[in-house]
Amino acid sequence: MKLKFIGILFLIFSLCTAGYTQKFEELAQTPPMGWNSWNKFGCNVSEKLICEMADAMVNNGMLEAGYNYLVIDDCWQVRRDSVGNIVVDPERFPNGMKTVVDYVHKKGLKFGIYSCAGSATCQGRPGSRGYQFQDARTYAKWGVDYLKYDWCNEEGQNAKAAYKTMSDALKECGRPIVFSICEWGDSKPWEWGKGIGHLWRTTADIRDCYQCTFDWGGLGVLDIIDKQAALQQYAGPGHWNDPDMLEVGNGGMTYDEYKTHFTMWAMLAAPLMAGNDLRNMDAQTKEILTNADVIAVNQDKLGQQATKFMDMGEYEIWAKPLSNGEVAVCFMNRTNQIWKLDYDWKKQTMYFATEVSVHKKVYNVFDLWEHKNIGKTSERLVKEIPAHGVLVIRLSVVK
Incomplete structure (x- = not known):
């Protein structure tokens, strides 16, 4: 017992x-x-x-x-x-x-x-x-x-x-x-x-x-x-x-x-x-x-950490896949000078997120600091990024 x-x-x-x-x-x-x-x-x-x-x-x-x-x-x-x-x-x-x-x-x-x-x-x-x-x-x-x-x-x-x-x-x-x-x-x-x-x-x-x-x-x-x-x-x-x-x-x-x-x-x-x-x-x-x-x-529920998508020495591009087939992209300027960005989406293949294809779909480009759309991936992304600064955007499919 x-x-x-x-x-x-x-x-x-x-x-x-x-x-x-x-x-x-x-x-x-x-x-x-x-x-x-x-x-x-x-x-x-x-x-x-x-x-x-x-x-x-x-x-x-x-x-x-x-x-x-x-x-x-x-x-x-x-x-x-x-x-x-x-x-x-x-x-x-x-x-x-x-x-x-x-x-x-x-x-x-x-x-x-x-x-x-x-x-x-x-x-x-x-x-x-x-x-x-x-x-x-x-x-x-x-x-x-x-x-x-x-x-x-x-x-x-x-x-x-x-x-x-x-x-x-x-x-x-x-x-x-x-x-x-x-x-x-x-x-x-x-x-x-x-x-x-x-x-x-x-x-x-x-x-x-x-x-x-x-x-x-x-x-x-x-x-x-x-x-x-x-x-x-x-x-x-x-x-x-x-x-x-x-x-x-x-x-x-x-x-x-x-x-x-x-x-x-x-x-x-x-x-x-x-x-x-x-x-x-x-x-x-x-x-x-x-x-x-x-x-x-x-806080995106997918929980993926960003990958350094492109390393150009003093300029870097990081990408973070998000839920719902979206992606965050950060352009980081390591220099003491303004980065005059002129980015052609069509010349890049986003291998970091298989669901994202700027060649097959058009995405809105939403600036996360200006809190507004600043273009589409069918257009070149032209922006001045300050010294030691970033441009971070969120891509979502144009509906």
């Missing part, structure tokens, strides 16, 4: 675990969109800041535009208690994390949190190594919806094994949680991350510049874009290449450079995680981050 009872309990546990595993696999069917505290605020996070940012996301149109994850990055945690539970900074979060999570949820947003696969986080706070299942249960109890999991102080661990341990913990914690692998691309997580996480970083940390280099590994936008060109086969619903968070609005780039940054993240089917101060966005920043036409390309 006792053995039979144990067997029933095991069956119930197995069925429940299978259910949460299925929910895990059904998450992030389009690239996650939201906001993360790190790029703008670093360690200066607090209950007040997060609640104000939640208010801003609702009031300034970010939530309506699709940004629904609000993620606290490093420095919210200070130690572990006598039984190993992670302790929230009592000075910065005086009412505890559950109160903050509840506030975020009441605003119609989802809540994300940060930890690290190492013994300590990148800022020296307690990491999750050895506490993965305990931390996952804590996050579920708080109501967490998203976990960014870093790779500092990893002490020689195998990356795939370390991330699988936390993945298993999340699948058993009793709550569907999106899992963001932040391993910086060192062990090629795109080759093993599917089924373990929902997105994985492909490069070192982004910096708020168009093209720049840092001895310690930070990268500018252009260098990050270059590293995505061969990774399109690894992206799709539930498993995304992540070229890091957005710097739009933080002041280090020009208006056209920020448009390039945002456009290419959309073309790459990358997660769109804003990293600016949402409480005081200027008009240009809001225009970029809430561009519904560009966001629609990013």
Whole structure:
């Protein structure tokens, strides 16, 4: 009788675990969109800041535009208690994390949190190594919806094994949680991350510049874009290449450079995680981050990452197949001069999208920044593209 009872309990546990595993696999069917505290605020996070940012996301149109994850990055945690539970900074979060999570949820947003696969986080706070299942249960109890999991102080661990341990913990914690692998691309997580996480970083940390280099590994936008060109086969619903968070609005780039940054993240089917101060966005920043036409390309249900269709050195053409037989095409100008584009559609074969044929059909050319049709593929496309700028268009069959 006792053995039979144990067997029933095991069956119930197995069925429940299978259910949460299925929910895990059904998450992030389009690239996650939201906001993360790190790029703008670093360690200066607090209950007040997060609640104000939640208010801003609702009031300034970010939530309506699709940004629904609000993620606290490093420095919210200070130690572990006598039984190993992670302790929230009592000075910065005086009412505890559950109160903050509840506030975020009441605003119609989802809540994300940060930890690290190492013994300590990148800022020296307690990491999750050895506490993965305990931390996952804590996050579920708080109501967490998203976990960014870093790779500092990893002490020689195998990356795939370390991330699988936390993945298993999340699948058993009793709550569907999106899992963001932040391993910086060192062990090629795109080759093993599917089924373990929902997105994985492909490069070192982004910096708020168009093209720049840092001895310690930070990268500018252009260098990050270059590293995505061969990774399109690894992206799709539930498993995304992540070229890091957005710097739009933080002041280090020009208006056209920020448009390039945002456009290419959309073309790459990358997660769109804003990293600016949402409480005081200027008009240009809001225009970029809430561009519904560009966001629609990013969130297209087909889930394909753009391919570099043509590389002409300082000029590039990227193409992203979309649902309903449409395609987004981005002309990117890497130079410091205006690109006087004069493009003949009839001279090109769009092998990147078998359903698209400019030789058999005529397509409308819709400019995603001007929000209007600018011609047809039966005509030459003549346009001036600013320095470090883009022209991104959507092709749809003329009816």
